[in-house]
Amino acid sequence: MKSDFAIELVDVVKRFGTVAAVDHVSMQIRPREFFALLGPSGCGKTTCLRMIAGFEQPSSGQLLLQGKPLGDIPAFKRNVNTVFQSYALFPHMTVAQNVAFGLEMKGVGRDEIRRRVADALDLVRLPQMADRYPKQMSGGQQQRVALARALVNKPEVLLLDEPLGALDYKLRKEMQIELKQMQQQLGITFIFVTHDQEEALTMSDRICVMSTGHALQVGTPLEIYERPNCKFVADFIGETNFLPGVVTEISGEYATVNVADMSLVGRLGEGVTLGASAWLSVRPEKMQLVDEARANPSALNTNSVTIDSVAYVGSDTRVVVHLGGQRLDVWDENNISTLDPNFYFRAGERASLSFPADNALVLVK
Amino acid sequence: MATLLRKSRALQLLGLMFPGGFWMVVFFLLPLLFIVVLSFLDNERLFTLEGYQRVFDPLYIGIFLQSIWISLLTTIISLLISFPVALFMARLPKGWRDIALFAVMIPFWTNFLVRTYALQFLMRNQGPINLLLQWIGLIDEPLSMLNTPAAVMVGLIYGNLPFMILPVYTSLEKFDWTLLEAAQDLGASAWPAFFRVMLPLTAPGLLSGSILTFVPAIGSYVTAELMGGGKATMIGRVIAGQFEQAQNWTFGSAMSLILMVIVTIFALIYFRLGRGERVAL
Numbered sequence: 306m307k308s309d310f311a312i313e314l315v316d317v318v319k320r321f322g323t324v325a326a327v328d329h330v331s332m333q334i335r336p337r338e339f340f341a342l343l344g345p346s347g348c349g350k351t352t353c354l355r356m357i358a359g360f361e362q363p364s365s366g367q368l369l370l371q372g373k374p375l376g377d378i379p380a381f382k383r384n385v386n387t388v389f390q391s392y393a394l395f396p397h398m399t400v401a402q403n404v405a406f407g408l409e410m411k412g413v414g415r416d417e418i419r420r421r422v423a424d425a426l427d428l429v430r431l432p433q434m435a436d437r438y439p440k441q442m443s444g445g446q447q448q449r450v451a452l453a454r455a456l457v458n459k460p461e462v463l464l465l466d467e468p469l470g471a472l473d474y475k476l477r478k479e480m481q482i483e484l485k486q487m488q489q490q491l492g493i494t495f496i497f498v499t500h501d502q503e504e505a506l507t508m509s510d511r512i513c514v515m516s517t518g519h520a521l522q523v524g525t526p527l528e529i530y531e532r533p534n535c536k537f538v539a540d541f542i543g544e545t546n547f548l549p550g551v552v553t554e555i556s557g558e559y560a561t562v563n564v565a566d567m568s569l570v571g572r573l574g575e576g577v578t579l580g581a582s583a584w585l586s587v588r589p590e591k592m593q594l595v596d597e598a599r600a601n602p603s604a605l606n607t608n609s610v611t612i613d614s615v616a617y618v619g620s621d622t623r624v625v626v627h628l629g630g631q632r633l634d635v636w637d638e639n640n641i642s643t644l645d646p647n648f649y650f651r652a653g654e655r656a657s658l659s660f661p662a663d664n665a666l667v668l669v670k
Numbered sequence: 671m672a673t674l675l676r677k678s679r680a681l682q683l684l685g686l687m688f689p690g691g692f693w694m695v696v697f698f699l700l701p702l703l704f705i706v707v708l709s710f711l712d713n714e715r716l717f718t719l720e721g722y723q724r725v726f727d728p729l730y731i732g733i734f735l736q737s738i739w740i741s742l743l744t745t746i747i748s749l750l751i752s753f754p755v756a757l758f759m760a761r762l763p764k765g766w767r768d769i770a771l772f773a774v775m776i777p778f779w780t781n782f783l784v785r786t787y788a789l790q791f792l793m794r795n796q797g798p799i800n801l802l803l804q805w806i807g808l809i810d811e812p813l814s815m816l817n818t819p820a821a822v823m824v825g826l827i828y829g830n831l832p833f834m835i836l837p838v839y840t841s842l843e844k845f846d847w848t849l850l851e852a853a854q855d856l857g858a859s860a861w862p863a864f865f866r867v868m869l870p871l872t873a874p875g876l877l878s879g880s881i882l883t884f885v886p887a888i889g890s891y892v893t894a895e896l897m898g899g900g901k902a903t904m905i906g907r908v909i910a911g912q913f914e915q916a917q918n919w920t921f922g923s924a925m926s927l928i929l930m931v932i933v934t935i936f937a938l939i940y941f942r943l944g945r946g947e948r949v950a951l
Contacts, residue, residue, distance in 0.1 A: 360851055380854040381863075393852035397870045406866070407856035458856065 308372025311336045311462055311494040312357060317366035319352050326352045328518035329366070334462075334496060334511075336371075339488050341497045341505040344515035345541070350498045353515075354464050357496065359383045371461060381410070385462040386455035390470060392447045394439040400426070400450050401435035407458040425457035428487065445476045452487075462494045469504065481508050502542050506530065514538045534575050535670050539586045546633045547584040552667065555579055560667040565629030569606055571665030583669045589634040591664035594624060594650065600657030607659035612650045622649060626658060633658070709923035721924030730908070730925070737905040738932065740819055741887035744826040748834040748883045749876060751827070756839035771839070774832050782829060786896045789825055790816060793897075817899030825897035826887045833886070834879040841875025873943075881940045885933055905929055 312334040319327040327349040334340045342350035355361040356368060359380030368375040375383065386407070395403050404425050408418045426432045429449035439447055448468060455463055465484075469477045485508050488495045499505050505512050506526040513523045514537070522534045533539035536547065550564035560573045562585045569585050577583060600607060610626040610633070617639075624635045635658065641648075650656055712718040724730065759770040777785060792799055793815045800812040815821055845868065853863035869876075894904035902908050905925060912922030 358851075358855060360854075379859070380851070381857050381859050385855075387852070387855045389848055389852060391846075391848055393846070393848040395849060395852070395867055395871075406853070406858075410857035410862060454856065 308369065309336075310334060310369070311338065311371060312496065313367075313369040313372075314353065314356075315367040315369065317353070317356065317363045317368060319349070319356060319361060320364045325364075325518050327356070327363070330515075330518070330520045331366075332513050332520055332523055334494060336494055337492045339485065339495045339497065339508055339510045341499055341509035341512045342515060343499055343502060343505040343512050343541075345500055347517075348515040349518040350500075350515050351466055354387070354466055354496060354498050357462070358385060358387050358464055384458075384460055385464055386458050386460040387464040387466065388448075388451045388455050388468045390466045390468065392439075392451040394447055394450055394454070396439055399436050399438055400431065400442075403439070403450060404454045404457050407454065411458070421457050425453040428456065429453045444471055445480070448472065448480065452484075456487075456491065456493070460493065462496060463488075465495060465497045467498055467500070469499075469501075477504075484508065506542070514541060516541070532572075533586070533666065533668075536584055536586070536668050539666065539668060543588060544634060544636075545586050545588050546631075547586055548628075548631055548633075549582070549584055552577055552579055552581050552583050552669075559662055562667055565631065567608055567629055569665065570662040571667045572663060574666050574668040575670075577667050577669050581669050583667050585665050586668050587633075587660055587665040589623070589636040590621070590638070592633075592635050592658055592660040594626070594635055594637055594656045594658055597655055597657045600659065602657070604659060605662060606665070607657060610656055610658045612652055612654045612656055614652050615650060617649075624650065626656070628658060705923045705926055708919050709927055710920075712920055718920065721920040722928075724921050725924055725928050733902055733905050733908055734928070734932070736819070736903065737888055740823055740826070740904065741884050744823050744830070744887045745834075745880050745884045747823070748827050748831055749838075749880060752831060752834040752838050752879065753876075756835050756842050759835075759839050760842040760845070767843075771836075774835050774839075777832065783892060783896075786825055786829065786893055789828055790896050793821060793824070816897065817901060819898070819903050821897040821899075822890075822894050822903050825893040826890055829890075829893060830883045830886055833882040837875045837879040837882065838872070839875075841872040845872055877940055877943055881937060884936060888933060888936075889929060 310333045314330055314332045317327055317330045318325060330349070330353065342353055344350050352361060356363050357370075357375075359375070359378065359382075362377060370383065370385065395406065398406070401422050404422045405418050408421060413421070422435070423432065426435060429452050431446060431449050431453070434442065434446065434450075439450065442450070448471075451468070468484075469480050472480060481504060484495070484497075497505075497508065506529075509526060511523060511525055512529050514521045514529060516537050522529060522538045524532070529538060530542055533542060539545045540547070548562070548564045548569065550562040550569070552560050553563045553568065554561035555573060555577065558573050559570050560577050560583070561568050561570050562583055563569075564585060571585050571587070574583075594610075594612075597609060602609065608628055610628045613625040613627055613632065616623040619639070621639055622637045624637060626633050626635055637649075709721050710717055710719070712720060725734075755774075759767055759774075762770055791797055794800075795812040795814055795816075799815070800809075803809045804812065815824075849867050849871070850863055853867045858866065888904075889906050890904055891906035891910050894907040895910070898904065898907065900907070902911075906929075909922050909925050909929070912918045912925065916922075
């Protein structure tokens with residue numbers, strides 16, 4: 306039976322000594338998906354990748370590759386390939402020998418090896434580098450060789466362990482686009498480990514956010530950013546303000562939180578109950594600052610604030626405001642072009658801050 | 671004089687080289703020349719090729735070949751013993767690694783002669799090994815282990831093991847273990863991964879260890895004397911015999927120089943093998 310999933314983790318635990326690096330993680334990765342494992346260092350994302358590759362065995366739970374349990378199938382028999390963080394190119398072999406290695410191990414014929422190695426080097430746009438040694442290449446080129454060496458084996462799943470981490474900013478941006486195009490062109494499932502949220506958001510079809518061994522949320526970049534299911538995800542992805550308070554009302558998909566005697570309404574998060582302590586999470590770009598004179602103070606989520614500081618950063622103006630003893634970041638898009646220095650609010654002035662209920666989330670964990 | 675020294679770079683270099691140079695000339699080059707001259711002089715101090723002619727006597731060629739054979743075997747067995755030991759050491763946590771290195775070097779603190787005597791004692795007919803084997807009933811009669819080429823080899827392996835372990839360990843410690851994972855990832859099981867990735871990358875260490883073991887082994891005298899029971903197992907023992915008992919310095923010198931040529935050939939092979947590795951690394 307062909308499974309609906311390229312890779313499945315079922316309640317996987319990996320302990321190192323007494324520490325659970327991966328703690329009851331389940332996830333399903335679809336075929337031809339660009340899937341990111343995102344989290345801070347030590348969150349267990351690389352351990353997950355190493356278990357899929359076969360370098361680590363889970364302490365309990367199960368991994369399935371296209372519906373078939375991987376069990377204790379050794380790494381060299383798994384039809385998955387890895388692009389290592391350090392590239393791990395064989396320094397005593399030329400680029401062509403590196404790329405041919407996997408095919409030789411599988412006993413592919415000489416002519417076919419030559420053809421497929423040439424194709425793989427074309428794919429990563431290094432056809433003229435076949436006879437170089439890794440030492441004679443730049444980091445970006447080595448990265449491409451590592452990619453070619455893995456892809457030439459036509460793996461069912463390609464595992465990438467922070468492959469762009471060692472590249473400079475500009476090259477990283479280029480490679481992000483190129484990797485994404487390559488993945489779509491080849492139709493191979495990519496599992497991509499990164500701690501860079503922007504990288505994950507740009508490239509992935511879906512993201513799994515991990516922290517301290519737990520898979521907190523799996524979703525599309527849109528879902529992860531707009532509807533984080535917990536405080537950690539909201540905090541880790543992008544910027545956000547947390548206003549602590551108590552849940553006073555729940556109605557339909559919304560909850561009201563009492564924050565310093567203000568009633569603020571946001572979308573109801575997972576596990577929110579009446580009377581519970583909660584955070585109202587609202588992102589800096591999802592609020593509006595208007596003149597107090599033009600505001601309707603009785604409108605929903607509208608409150609008077611004091612401007613603490615104003616920083617012009619070009620595309621938007623970053624404002625810090627005081628709301629009921631809380632400091633909030635507000636990013637105001639500069640959608641009017643003017644040279645008037647008095648056009649915008651200045652520190653010490655008062656203004657009215659508002660946001661629709663759908664722009665905020667009430668989270669309890 | 672002082673200003674001259676400060677000004678002339680050549681003089682400075684000469685000054686720096688003098689202590690080492692003096693040492694090499696007086697204690698190495700001159701004795702070597704002396705040996706070369708001696709090998710061509712007979713008892714009446716007249717020119718002769720007799721020393722070299724005698725080397726080609728099948729008896730002596732046989733001893734040369736046996737010496738090479740024993741030294742090669744010693745090197746190979748040392749390598750086979752050292753690799754797992756060094757591998758184990760390199761995989762230890764950092765603190766334990768230093769302790770293990772220390773343990774490998776401890777035997778150096780005891781005189782080599784004394785250690786060889788100890789080995790002789792262990793292996794003799796009434797020695798602890800024979801007593802133990804008899805006690806557990808594995809053998810009835812004591813094994814006569816001493817005074818055989820095998821005993822010489824045991825002595826050589828024992829004496830030279832640290833010289834093999836240390837360079838092998840050094841190359842294994844530098845080895846990047848993710849390369850083995852990469853090999854596995856690309857479909858290589860344990861042995862192909864070892865032969866295609868680990869072995870070529872640690873070869874420089876294995877080669878240095880081999881030359882450091884082979885050279886002392888082929889020239890060994892003390893071990894051959896004590897473990898071989900004075901029999902003509904190793905050429906070093908035979909050369910010593912010519913200088914001492916036989917008082918035939920011509921022949922002894924000729925054999926010494928032939929031995930040097932053999933060692934040089936092996937050293938050249940070593941450098942040739944080592945060069946290929948360095949190109950890529």
